[in-house]
Amino acid sequence: MKTGQEYRESLRELKTELYIMGERIDNIVDNPYLRPHINTAALTYDIAFDPEVMDLSVATSGLTGEKINRFTHIQQSRDDMVKKSKLLRVIGQKTGTCFQRCVGWDAMNAVYSVAYEIDQKYNTDYFVRICDYVKFIQQNDLMVVGGMTDPKGDRSLSPSKQADPDLFVHVVEKREDGIVVRGAKAHQTGAANSHEILVMPTVAMKPEDQDYAISFALPLDTPGIVMIFGRQTNDERKLGELDQGNITYGVVGGEALVVFNDVFVPWERVFMCGETEFVGMMVERFATYHRQNYGACKAGVFDVVIGASAAMAEYNGVPKASHIRDKIIEMVLMNDTMHASSLAAGYESRPLPAGNYYPHTTYANITKQHITRYHYEICRLAHDITGGFIATLPSEKDLAHPVIGPMVEKYSQARADVPAMDRIKMGRFIENATGGTALVESMHGAGSPQAQRVMLLRDANLEHLKKLAKNVCGITTNQD
Ligand code: SF4
Ligand code: FE
Numbered sequence: 001m002k003t004g005q006e007y008r009e010s011l012r013e014l015k016t017e018l019y020i021m022g023e024r025i026d027n028i029v030d031n032p033y034l035r036p037h038i039n040t041a042a043l044t045y046d047i048a049f050d051p052e053v054m055d056l057s058v059a060t061s062g063l064t065g066e067k068i069n070r071f072t073h074i075q076q077s078r079d080d081m082v083k084k085s086k087l088l089r090v091i092g093q094k095t096g097t098c099f100q101r102c103v104g105w106d107a108m109n110a111v112y113s114v115a116y117e118i119d120q121k122y123n124t125d126y127f128v129r130i131c132d133y134v135k136f137i138q139q140n141d142l143m144v145v146g147g148m149t150d151p152k153g154d155r156s157l158s159p160s161k162q163a164d165p166d167l168f169v170h171v172v173e174k175r176e177d178g179i180v181v182r183g184a185k186a187h188q189t190g191a192a193n194s195h196e197i198l199v200m201p202t203v204a205m206k207p208e209d210q211d212y213a214i215s216f217a218l219p220l221d222t223p224g225i226v227m228i229f230g231r232q233t234n235d236e237r238k239l240g241e242l243d244q245g246n247i248t249y250g251v252v253g254g255e256a257l258v259v260f261n262d263v264f265v266p267w268e269r270v271f272m273c274g275e276t277e278f279v280g281m282m283v284e285r286f287a288t289y290h291r292q293n294y295g296a297c298k299a300g301v302f303d304v305v306i307g308a309s310a311a312m313a314e315y316n317g318v319p320k321a322s323h324i325r326d327k328i329i330e331m332v333l334m335n336d337t338m339h340a341s342s343l344a345a346g347y348e349s350r351p352l353p354a355g356n357y358y359p360h361t362t363y364a365n366i367t368k369q370h371i372t373r374y375h376y377e378i379c380r381l382a383h384d385i386t387g388g389f390i391a392t393l394p395s396e397k398d399l400a401h402p403v404i405g406p407m408v409e410k411y412s413q414a415r416a417d418v419p420a421m422d423r424i425k426m427g428r429f430i431e432n433a434t435g436g437t438a439l440v441e442s443m444h445g446a447g448s449p450q451a452q453r454v455m456l457l458r459d460a461n462l463e464h465l466k467k468l469a470k471n472v473c474g475i476t477t478n479q480d
Contacts, residue, residue, distance in 0.1 A: 001058070001069045002141040003049060004042030010142075011038070011193060015221040018192055018256070020229040028193060032238050033229065036097075036250030038193045041143060043094060043249075044071050044101045047087075056087040062355075063135050071101045072138040074112055075357040081346035085296040089339060092300015096246050096433060098253030098441065100190025102297065104144025106289035107198040108134050109356055111215055114282045115271045116354030126271045127354070133217055133269065137196065145220070147185040147199040147258060148286055159205060159212040169199060169260060170211040171273065178266040179273065181214065184259045189445070191256040192229050194220055201272075204280035213279045215272035216265045224263035230255040233436025242396040242425065245432025252438040284455070285358065290446040291368035292359040295342030298371050298442060301433065302335045302378050308430050309385045315423045316387065317415045327381045334374040341367035362459045365452040372449045375442035379434035390431040393424060 002010065011029050018025045020033050028034055047057045048069045059073040059080065060066070075081055091099050112134060115126035137144055150159075153167035162168065169183030181199075191197065198217045205213050218225065232252060237243040245251060272278060310328055313319045341363055348360035383390070394408045412420040432438075443449065470476070 001048045001067070002045050004046040007042050007045045007141075007143070008038060010195065014195065014219075016192070016227060017221075017225065018227045018229065020192075021231075025229075033235065034192055034254060036238060036244070036246070036248065037100060037190065037254040040095050040097055040099045040249045040253070041101055041190060041193055043091060044099050044143075045069065045141070047091060047094075053087070053090055056083050056090065059083075061135075061138050063131055064138065066138070068138045069141050071105050071143075072108070072134070072141065073105070074134060075109055075349070076355075077357060078347060078349050081292075081349040081357050081359060082343060085292065085339070085342045085346045088293055088296035089300040089303075092297045093303050094300075095249040096301055096304040096429070097249045097251055097438075098189065098297065098301075100145075100193075100253040101143055102293050103146035103189050103290065104137075104194065104196070104198055105146075106286055106293070107146025107148070107200060108137065108144065109289055109358075110146075110282055110285035111198060111200060111271050113285055113352040113354045113356055113358065114215075114278055116352075117281070118272060118275050118278050120353070122275065124275075129268050130271050133198075133271075140195075142195040143190065143193070144196045144198050144217070145188050145191040145194040145258075146286060146290075147188060147191075147197045148202050148283070149186050149188075150202045151184055151186050152202065158209055159203070160209045168202070168209075168212045169214065171214055172211075172262060175264075178264055179214070179216070179270060180262050180264050181216065181260050182262050184257060186257050187230070187255045187444075188227075188258045189253040189255050191220065191227055191258050192254055196220060197225075197258060200282050200286055201279045202283060204283060205276040207276050209276055209279075210274045213272060213274050213276040214270070215282060216270045218263065218265055218269060220258075222263055224261045226259040226261060227256040228259070230257065233438075234432060237432075240396050242399070242428060245428040245430075251432040252441050284361075285352075287447045287451065288359055288361050288364045288455075291364040291452065292342050292345040294371045294442070294446055295338040295340075295345075295367035298375060299335050299339035299342070302331070302338075302375075305378060305382050305430065305433055306331045306335060308426050308433075309382045311426055312386045312423070312430065315414050315418045315426065324385055327385055331378050331381050334370075334378055338367060338370045338374055341370055361455060365455045365459075368446050369449060369452045369456070371442050372452075376439060379439065382430050382434050386427060386430050389423075390427045393427060393431070399424070 059070040061068045062076045115130045119127045150168040153162040159168035171179045172182045173180035313324045345359035345363035349357045399405045409420045
């Protein structure tokens with residue numbers, strides 16, 4: 001297992017083609033736009049050596065029997081699925097932000113499970129390939145980004161019917177030694193500071209979409225892969241310190257557009273190629289794994305936001321006001337409901353045909369649906385408790401100014417025994433953690449809300465529920 005420092009050093013060896021704000025970046029590790037995201041990802045490495053968390057952060061590989069960082073683990077049991085949820089909450093509490101590494105973890109589990117089932121039907125050898133790939137990731141303790149979301153073009157048209165055929169990743173050439181792919185994956189959390197990308201399709205497909213039904217893995221510095229880093233709300237504040245709010249870890253995981261300009265993939269790194277009927281399964285598996293997580297990582301982040309809100313109430317001198325206490329209770333209720341759903345999805349997980357465990361789909365979808373609502377509601381209450389102060393604070397440059405700095409500090413003072421700087425720091429954290437990019441990420445990360453609602457209705461089995469009602473009411477007639 002790598003330490004955080006070893007992870008950082010390993011990034012220096014990558015020759016990725018990455019652009020930020022229109023400039024090619026050669027030194028990823030020391031770039032201020034990336035630094036907080038790298039610090040956060042590094043914690044997923046260091047936590048494997050933290051004796052207090054090791055029970056959660058270290059797992060035993062089902063493939064090699066070796067001790068591995070849990071972020072590279074193929075889920076072997078319900079216990080693993082529960083530990084995953086607990087681990088993500090702990091890291092959320094330590095960082096107050098997204099730590100990015102779960103996407104690739106879920107992608108490996110999803111592809112592992114589906115490769116097995118494709119082999120059963122077509123006698124292919126995808127499962128051996130993904131097992132070898134996962135062993136390679138485990139043994140080198142690499143960070144993988146799970147590449148799912150294509151740009152998607154006109155949402156009413158399938159991949160092969162788009163005006164521009166590249167709006168979904170597809171095969172442009174099949175060779176004896178591998179395939180050549182073209183297209184892009186959008187909103188790729190952690191891509192800029194990952195070693196590898198594991199690509200999956202993004203929507204269920206029809207037989208005519210065969211060239212788009214692909215899953216493969218590549219090092220992110222493979223020639224032909226170009227990454228363009230996304231902007232975030234307030235991202236220029238990363239160039240300073242205090243105004244950023246969460247100085248060490250940033251406010252949300254950094255995202256990139258990953259473009260594949262005719263990139264060669266050797267066959268041993270291809271895990272699906274043309275089996276359109278398995279695409280929907282792969283999309284759903286990945287989404288369900290990732291939806292369980294949201295009730296855990298976000299609950300950890302919101303533990304920090306709730307703590308910051310309570311601290312702000314204290315700094316303002318009103319910790320005991322009954323309406324403040326009531327709002328804090330409401331925040332705790334929503335936050336622990338999110339995590340309870342995530343834990344339930346783990347406790348009710350079941351093994352797939354490949355043997356790895358898979359969350360309870362309804363509970364995982366409920367988890368993510370809660371996030372799309374409760375995240376906004378918790379932020380609303382945090383703003384309510386904290387006051388307009390967080391929206392109008394002068395900058396850290398004003399604070400550093402010899403003449404106006406003392407004025408800003410003097411008039412930011414609330415309770416006399418609390419340093420004004422503490423209140424400013426806490427206010428900045430709340431401002432950054434509760435707005436802009438972080439909110440939208442909770443809405444659309446792991447799939448937009450409608451995607452969860454479709455699965456909730458499908459799995460609700462209304463026919464069965466109607467039968468229950470008819471039995472209770474003594475009704476024997478049936479309608480279509
Ligand atoms: Fe992990 Fe949560 Fe970030 Fe997704 S949003 S990558 S689950 S920390
Ligand atoms: Fe996310």
